[in-house]
Amino acid sequence: MKPFKLSTVLLYLFLILxxxxxxxxxxxxxxxxxxxADGINAFPPNLIPTEITxxxxxxxxxxxxxARYFLNSVIAAVASVSICTLTTILAAFxxxxxxxxxxxxxxxxxxAMMMVPxxxxxxxxxxxxxxxxxxxxxxxxxxxxxxxxxxxYILKNFFDSIPESLYQAARVDGCSNWRYLWRVxxxxxxxxxxxxxxxxxxxxxxxxxWPMLATNSKNVRTLPFGLYTFVTEGGARNEIMMAASTIVxxxxxxxxxxxxxxxxxxxxRGGLKG
Amino acid sequence: MNLYAKNLKNPPFKKRIEPFLYLLPFTIxxxxxxxxxxxxxxxxxxxxNYRHLTGKYSGFGFANYRSILKDPYFIQAIQITFKYVLxxxxxxxxxxxxxxxxxxxxxxxxxxxxxxxxxxxxxxVTAVGLTWKYMFNYRSGIINFILNLFGLNxxxxxxxxxxxxWALCIxxxxxxxxxxxxxxxxxLQNIDPRYYTAAKVDGASSLRIFFRITVPLLSPxxxxxxIINTISAFKVFNELFPLFAGPGIGHNxxxxxxxxxxxFRGLTPPKYGRAAAAAIILFGLILIFTRIQFxxxxxxxxxxGEKSK
Numbered sequence: 001m002k003p004f005k006l007s008t009v010l011l012y013l014f015l016i017l018x019x020x021x022x023x024x025x026x027x028x029x030x031x032x033x034x035x036x037a038d039g040i041n042a043f044p045p046n047l048i049p050t051e052i053t054x055x056x057x058x059x060x061x062x063x064x065x066x067a068r069y070f071l072n073s074v075i076a077a078v079a080s081v082s083i084c085t086l087t088t089i090l091a092a093f094x095x096x097x098x099x100x101x102x103x104x105x106x107x108x109x110x111x112a113m114m115m116v117p118x119x120x121x122x123x124x125x126x127x128x129x130x131x132x133x134x135x136x137x138x139x140x141x142x143x144x145x146x147x148x149x150x151x152x153y154i155l156k157n158f159f160d161s162i163p164e165s166l167y168q169a170a171r172v173d174g175c176s177n178w179r180y181l182w183r184v185x186x187x188x189x190x191x192x193x194x195x196x197x198x199x200x201x202x203x204x205x206x207x208x209x210w211p212m213l214a215t216n217s218k219n220v221r222t223l224p225f226g227l228y229t230f231v232t233e234g235g236a237r238n239e240i241m242m243a244a245s246t247i248v249x250x251x252x253x254x255x256x257x258x259x260x261x262x263x264x265x266x267x268x269r270g271g272l273k274g
Numbered sequence: 275m276n277l278y279a280k281n282l283k284n285p286p287f288k289k290r291i292e293p294f295l296y297l298l299p300f301t302i303x304x305x306x307x308x309x310x311x312x313x314x315x316x317x318x319x320x321x322x323n324y325r326h327l328t329g330k331y332s333g334f335g336f337a338n339y340r341s342i343l344k345d346p347y348f349i350q351a352i353q354i355t356f357k358y359v360l361x362x363x364x365x366x367x368x369x370x371x372x373x374x375x376x377x378x379x380x381x382x383x384x385x386x387x388x389x390x391x392x393x394x395x396x397x398x399v400t401a402v403g404l405t406w407k408y409m410f411n412y413r414s415g416i417i418n419f420i421l422n423l424f425g426l427n428x429x430x431x432x433x434x435x436x437x438x439x440w441a442l443c444i445x446x447x448x449x450x451x452x453x454x455x456x457x458x459x460x461x462l463q464n465i466d467p468r469y470y471t472a473a474k475v476d477g478a479s480s481l482r483i484f485f486r487i488t489v490p491l492l493s494p495x496x497x498x499x500x501i502i503n504t505i506s507a508f509k510v511f512n513e514l515f516p517l518f519a520g521p522g523i524g525h526n527x528x529x530x531x532x533x534x535x536x537x538f539r540g541l542t543p544p545k546y547g548r549a550a551a552a553a554i555i556l557f558g559l560i561l562i563f564t565r566i567q568f569x570x571x572x573x574x575x576x577x578x579g580e581k582s583k
Contacts, residue, residue: 023390100294253397
């Protein structure tokens, strides 16, 4: 066995310290959610809860409709991600394989539009959904996200990397575009699609600004905004706040632990839409 | 190929409209929720005396721009936003660079380290922001406890108008790091390992290797993360709600996006014209930075091109 070098030990110490800082808020949130009122306000703080209670969860679930918020978040995420994935596949295929007038120019315009911040279009989108009469309805959290230039761009790039000769061979054999897309392109692009779905799900689950604008009644709120109103309107105590926050974060933590490699690769390739 | 080309020259009607059928669902969404708002906000920003209920306005001009540029809150918003960018970006990028460099040296447990470093990527600003609020607590917060351990006085992070900006920055750096580390790490993995082998044979110190090999070869990626992070830092907004339940004490954390939001959602009657003008200014800032990124990329490519000759 090699003897430990001082530099290796220092390297590990630094990395471990950094990792602990990155992960500490999650540890603090989850342990805090099980602490009693005395335990959470103790100073010096208890790194490990001395007394464990489930009361905070019961209190949070009883005072605010977190089950409803959770369901709304799931509905909004599943619906917007499925619709968006479908429109993305169709558009990416058209831009990658089909030939039509103005294809390059249109795609260039779309790329330029990608630079426009969401915070700018939000002004008009807010009025659009009011005029459409879907303000304060769950569908207002779904249809503005029914198509995404960003994901279309990512998928189009992947489609471009599939050899064109494959497409021509299939066309010679009389395979329709539709059949080729679903039988050849989509199966090959599965890892890419999987990453897009993951990133989109995370973005939808965590979105805060749009739900804050588009919804105001309790029965259509999603988790992040529901959590925020629960804390500000109720003046929730720390331990209750941590229990409610854990409810919001836990599904994404589980998703991350299971799919870490895909998420990290996706972010490394395309960046996260922030 | 010939067959394909022949088809292209004189395609039947059905073939010609087929691409547009594929594009239709995508286009509807983009047209209503991206293209229309861009045009609309642009026009709105020039409409003078716009009444949002009747849609009437007196004419086109720069009144909205003049009015926000004279608004002390807007000037303050610009100042706070730039200050935030100038503090958060250097720290986040420098720290991320150090950690990415360490993570890149094949350590055991790298999967575990990745999980720990990248976990903040997937979390909701609201939930994690509230946790930080609890950590920043004046009396029982763990951050003040750690300061006390080192003999420092407690800081009233959330209620002191001189300290809350720093709380926002600390949170900003923490939340920016995972994304930055990932991009830098993938940049590092693209560096040819032969450079390092050669340097080691020559007996270069690891500090020298870092500054003479890693940083120059990584500079395109470093610039990329600086630009992407700067653009996202310009839009600092969501964090204000969980941490401070609004723009700080006496509006001292009134950022650019908060200003936009406040103009059309916080005022009665809403001032859509001013919100639009402020949004166009934000967009202008982002365009400038994207342009800089583009120029740097080209400049980098030219330097590399000369070297390879």
